[in-house]
Amino acid sequence: MQFIDLKAQYERIESEVRARIEAVLQHGQFIMGPEVGELEERLADFVGVRHCVGMSSGTDALLAAMMALEIGRGDEVITTPFTFIATGEMIALLGARPVFVDIDPVTYNMDPAKLEDAITGRARAIMPVSLYGQCADMDAINAVAERHHLPVIEDAAQSFGASYKGRRSCGLSKIGCTSFFPAKPLGAYGDAGACFTDDDALAKALREIRNHGQDRRYHHPRIGLNARLDTMQAAVLLAKLDIFGDEVDARSRLGRRYTELLTARGAGSTELGGDAVLTPFVHPDNVSVFAQYTLQVPDRDSVAEKLSASGVPSAVHYPVPLNDQPVFHVGLPGEETPVGARVAQRVISLPMHPYLTEETQLKVVDAVAAATGLAGS
Template sequence: MEFIDLKTQYHELKASINERIERVLDHGKYIMGPEVVELEVKLAEYAGVKHCISASSGTCTLLIAMMALGIGRGDEVITTPFTFISTGEMIALLGATPVFVDVDPNTCNIDPEKIESAITPRTKAIMPVSLYGQCADFDAINAIAQKHGLTVIEDAAQSFGATYKGRRSCALSGIGSTSFFPSKPLGAYGDGGALFTDDDDLAKSMREIRIHGQDRRYHHPRVGLNGRLDTLQAAVLLAKLERFDWEVEQRSRVAARYDQLISSACPAVVTPYILPQTSSVYAQYTLRVKARDDLSRELNALGVPTSVHYPTPLHLQPAFAHLGLKKGSFPAAELCSQEVLSLPMGPDITDEQQSFVVESLQKALQRVS
């Protein structure tokens, strides 16, 4: 079996995807074509915000968001050490400093109670990550940001489609940022991403930055970059949006069945904890287990693919060695990095496949105990 099954999804949507792609090939507007505009309108409506600005990747969207806020050398951005490198990487690329705050060990998301003590006069923004498909605790985070006059950027690369207290991910803060990498809940057939905001001025700035700082053809009031989403990827995403609501429901159903099966067969394993009044889109179904690496090898030998998101927190990555942070600086993030293990997950996984995964998990646990 595959860790993420994109082939079944394609076969279910093949006619619509092919039709959408052929339409682009017919009109030939491969850059900023009509599908890009259509997608932005539909994504803004879905998230419940005024503006959606599509972009070339979820990494690029983080960069554009911070550029629009004027973040640069000497500034600080508070974020989590337990995330993919792009979150901290884009902060550093602008010459700013990522200031890490430890995570809540239950959710693996940034711990709001630890944020305020990390704020300094140089802090310009807070960038929580909605990891594994579950939104961070945004009411608490936004209250801190408002108190200190900071903007919150949601790194929602894994959580598009999730909800927090009735509101959708990407509509929970000043700026929302998501990724359309193929394995994401809403994935393209290449790189892609989008930004979301209700702020007209920020939307204007982000649109200009995305196209070389251009407000009209060959007129550049600011320095920008080439961050456009290509029309073919927009076409694929429009086709996938047709069954996205169903896929979100299926992901919840699959996760609930995993919870039930694993709790019964493998009580020592910690299944994902979801905050009250919050729904996860389960970009990954991630367990907490002891002897994680041994267990992963046994599962792979039994035919169950696994993945670890993420084995080394950012403060221990060589790229951030200059920050002078040592092992033990963020104990919850470090513990998560040693224990998390993701199982095959997706809307098209069958009950039989899930049963096989859990039976294999039970066998693997017996072998490593």
């Protein structure tokens, strides 16, 4: 059993992928070839914004977004501790300080109710993460940001294709950033990412930053990066984009089916802690792409071991909040963000991809029930 089955996807689109790659090999424009521009236009249209700027990775997309906003040493960027290291890492790389706001106990995204208290005179941006494929509560976050005249950067590395109140992830704030790492909902065959914005000046800055800060050849008005989206990866993404709508629908359907099956066995959805097995809660305003299908379980290590013995792979996203990582650590473990600390001890992700069969899902649910003592095990 595969945790993410990229081979099944490739078998569906093999001829399209090969044709796209062959076209790049024939024209030989391996850096900033025509596929990059074509992909950017299609992605911008998909999200519903004026500009998509392809980047070499989701991590570089976050870095370039903050550089375009001129965030630097001594500034503060408010974010969540319950995410991959790249979110806080890029803030620190610019000399800024990540300020961690605790998460909502049921969606695991930034808790907007706790956001305002974290804002100081040094704050320069707010960076929520749309975790596990579900958008953060962007209207509430944007409202706080507007009161304090702060831009919002959505870290949408896991939520490309998701929607919030009928609008697409990456089109919900001043800048949206996503990743096309192979395991993401829309994945390349290597590192890739993108920034999205409706702001013409920011789009121009982002295009300069990704190409060494130049606005024309050998003319550099700003410090930049080597962060261009590779033409070959753009070609792969164009082939995958043709079926992406189907895959988004499949992810949503399969996520709901997991929840229905587990709920029938006695799993809950919204109570934090205890001995309960908790399924993901998707807010009624949201459509999740389930980049991960993540449960809370008691005694996670034991559950993971039992799942493995049953032939079911699992993963943990994420076992240590960023403010408890050695590079950022402040205070006692879990002291600043107790909800994030508690959730990090209990989360476990199950196999999830658009090509899961009903038979495989039933096997996974049976293994979870047996490993956790749910009814019907």
